[in-house]
Amino acid sequence: MKKIPLLQRSVSMYIVTVIVFIGFLGVVIFGASVRHVMLGNNRLGSFGEGLVMISEFPSMVRDVFVEVFGSGRLVQIDTRFKNLDGFKKDGKVPFGAKNDNGYLLLSSYDAEKGQSVVQLIRIVDQISLYEWAPNIEKLAELDQIDTYYDHAINRSNFRVLHPLLQDDGGIVFTSPNSPIFKIDACSRVNMSLDGTFHHSIETDADGNYWVPSVMYPSSFEGVLSHRDDAIAQISPKGEVLFKKSIAEMLYENGYRGLLAAGFKMDPIHLNDIQPAFYNSPYWEKGDLLISARNISTILLYRPSTNKIIWLKTGPWMNQHDVNFIEDHKLSVFSNNVISDPEGAVLMGGYNNVYLYNFQTDEVSTPYNNAMKAMKVKTLTEGRGTILGNGDVFVEEQNNGRILRMSPDNVQWEYVRRVDDDHIALLNWSRYLTYEQVAPILSVLQSTKCQ
Numbered sequence: 001m002k003k004i005p006l007l008q009r010s011v012s013m014y015i016v017t018v019i020v021f022i023g024f025l026g027v028v029i030f031g032a033s034v035r036h037v038m039l040g041n042n043r044l045g046s047f048g049e050g051l052v053m054i055s056e057f058p059s060m061v062r063d064v065f066v067e068v069f070g071s072g073r074l075v076q077i078d079t080r081f082k083n084l085d086g087f088k089k090d091g092k093v094p095f096g097a098k099n100d101n102g103y104l105l106l107s108s109y110d111a112e113k114g115q116s117v118v119q120l121i122r123i124v125d126q127i128s129l130y131e132w133a134p135n136i137e138k139l140a141e142l143d144q145i146d147t148y149y150d151h152a153i154n155r156s157n158f159r160v161l162h163p164l165l166q167d168d169g170g171i172v173f174t175s176p177n178s179p180i181f182k183i184d185a186c187s188r189v190n191m192s193l194d195g196t197f198h199h200s201i202e203t204d205a206d207g208n209y210w211v212p213s214v215m216y217p218s219s220f221e222g223v224l225s226h227r228d229d230a231i232a233q234i235s236p237k238g239e240v241l242f243k244k245s246i247a248e249m250l251y252e253n254g255y256r257g258l259l260a261a262g263f264k265m266d267p268i269h270l271n272d273i274q275p276a277f278y279n280s281p282y283w284e285k286g287d288l289l290i291s292a293r294n295i296s297t298i299l300l301y302r303p304s305t306n307k308i309i310w311l312k313t314g315p316w317m318n319q320h321d322v323n324f325i326e327d328h329k330l331s332v333f334s335n336n337v338i339s340d341p342e343g344a345v346l347m348g349g350y351n352n353v354y355l356y357n358f359q360t361d362e363v364s365t366p367y368n369n370a371m372k373a374m375k376v377k378t379l380t381e382g383r384g385t386i387l388g389n390g391d392v393f394v395e396e397q398n399n400g401r402i403l404r405m406s407p408d409n410v411q412w413e414y415v416r417r418v419d420d421d422h423i424a425l426l427n428w429s430r431y432l433t434y435e436q437v438a439p440i441l442s443v444l445q446s447t448k449c450q
Contacts, residue, residue, distance in 0.1 A: 074425060108424040165440060333382055390406065
């Protein structure tokens with residue numbers, strides 16, 4: 001008689017029914033026993049305590065996941081970059097990194113400290129020259145705003161977002177929907193402004209900060225009943241010098257229809273404000289280049305006259321990171337996403353960097369080949385800054401990767417590895433030149449912290 005393998009043997013419906021019934025009965029008895037113990041009627045002794053421990057296991061797994069990965073998503077499982085570790089690819093540092101004289105101001109999760117930190121990394125030799133590690137508990141004490149968009153600050157969710165390096169060795173930063181903070185070279189808090197601030201931080205020609213903010217509910221009655229983003233100018237001392245509703249700005253300049261294009265609860269989603277440092281035929285010093293993600297629109301706004309002097313919707317979609325280029329161009333990092341409350345779809349399969357030319361009124365995508373080849377595809381966030389030699393510095397935030405690319409080639413890639421299976425996500429890092437870092441580095445090297 002031919003012997004049938006165990007896994008190929010049929011099982012009668014009667015046996016299956018008995019097994020299911022016994023399993024169901026066991027679950028009921030287990031639940032009743034745990035409830036009995038939790039109500040204080042523990043007559044089962046150590047056995048009952050053991051049942052409670054077993055019942056708590058799923059929540060313990062959840063707590064561990066939140067502590068490690070963070071409700072703010074500080075770490076994620078690595079499914080794409082197993083051959084990357086820091087600047088090394090397949091165990092070797094690429095030629096492009098060995099010849100890069102710039103610096104990486106990296107904001108990411110540090111597994112040993114269990115929180116977000118900021119590092120100043122010299123790319124040419126991959127050495128971390130300095131590190132800032134803010135006291136998250138102290139920052140939580142300074143966060144007093146309680147709004148729908150605010151959230152409790154803790155070590156497992158706090159992102160040191162878009163750190164801005166200061167001449168005195170300190171850094172200025174936010175976390176999504178948090179106050180603005182400044183810490184000194186010893187990571188001690190020396191400035192905070194309570195409120196709901198988010199996304200980018202940039203300095204203007206006078207040394208003030210421009211930061212996206214929130215008006216909730218909208219200050220402009222009749223236009224928005226929910227969140228209204230605003231631009232805010234903040235002094236280095238933490239004083240609000242100027243604040244303007246985006247809804248008001250659009251309405252007063254004849255663009256009311258754009259307010260119907262975004263989500264009901266987040267119709268604008270302001271994510272970048274870039275101040276102009278010089279005059280050009282197309283903008284003036286002090287003008288602001290503004291990115292509104294959920295209406296796929298960028299605009300040039302003149303605070304001194306309350307005028308939108310130029311505005312364009314698309315071809316970028318759900319874009320981030322807009323910048324002035326030379327005296328007649330703009331760059332736009334486009335996520336190329338069609339998004340709604342139910343999810344997001346990446347059109348074409350990768351992000352792109354657009355250039356708009358005021359002289360010709362034309363849009364180009366010079367980095368298309370490189371972005372496609374490297375499969376850059378962050379659904380949200382993301383940065384794309386054009387460097388002096390024409391390369392582009394890209395932060396693929398959702399996937400934890402940074403790249404420097406020419407129009408056709410990648411110079412180097414970077415990930416911060418937590419372990420073999422996980423990498424740290426990124427918090428809007430910056431590429432800095434030697435000229436930007438050199439005077440500050442001397443300050444940092446002479447700093448002595450207790």
